[in-house]
Amino acid sequence: MKFDNVKKLHQKKYRTEFGHYLLEGEHLVLELQKAAHAQTYLKTSILFVTPDYAGWAQQHVLDFTCNTITSKQMAQLSDTKTPPGIIACVPFAPSLGASLAPSLAQAAKTSQKSEISERCIYLHEVQDPGNLGTIIRTLAWFGNFRLLLSPNCVDPYNPKVVRSSMGAMFHVAIEQDVTLTQLTERFAHFAYLDMQGENIRSPKFAEYECYLFGNEARGVPRDALSACNADAFTISGSGAIDSLNLASAVNMSVYQLSN
DSSP, X not given: OOHHHHHGGGSHXXXXXXXXXXXXXXXXXXXXXXXXXXXXXXXXXXXXXXXXXXXXXXXXXXXXXEEEOOHHHHHHHOSSSSOXXXXXXXXXXXXXXXXXXOOHHHHTTTOTTOXXXXXXXXXXXXXXXXXXXXXXXXXXXXXXXXXXXXXXXXXXXXXXXXXHHTTGGGGSEEEOSOOHHHHXXXXXXXXEEEEEEEETTSGGGGGOSEEEEOBTTTBSOHHHHHHTTEEEEEOOOOSSSSOOOHHXXXXXXXXXXXX
């Protein structure tokens, strides 16, 4: 990819057009290197380094095409005030079809005691990059979760999301622009969080195919919850405050589902 096109990857429309995104810094590049051993499409990533980092790249035997650029050019690629000296241009993951997701309704046809091998976390119009990055890290930590994002969600390839995910995005299947209508065609039952719901410690909480979490301020629309055949659960607390941070709520729910 030409350098002038790589500079455009700060904007979502160009990330979509070129099918690539940027990640910055030593840690993320090393995580990329690890992930590329198992996910071969990542080996086509391109590194851009300043002269100070050329030796570092050679020392770590990075398996990517490496281009040395000036500090001024690095500043044009970087999304941070202090450019790190090493940035990777990374291809999007191959398209993930809906057929890869689990379905209890289908599984029940073959086994009355079917277990869910992969659960789905659906985020509706989530806007905060830090929240999304933290959620991705949690899903990668526990494993066996797929992340579904509605239209109008923050872009998972946004530089702030990429940084806060700390390389976890290489280990989570992410699908974008999944509408609520598509969800109802894909899954039979849903769970969501509500102050009046059943405690997530209930064994019933683990019986669902997909878990819905809404926008930081508005949640999931009530009419959509009715159409989705969704059941309410709650995370019990002291009652001193009226809500949890979205990422915290997802993290606690995922922890409960993984134990």
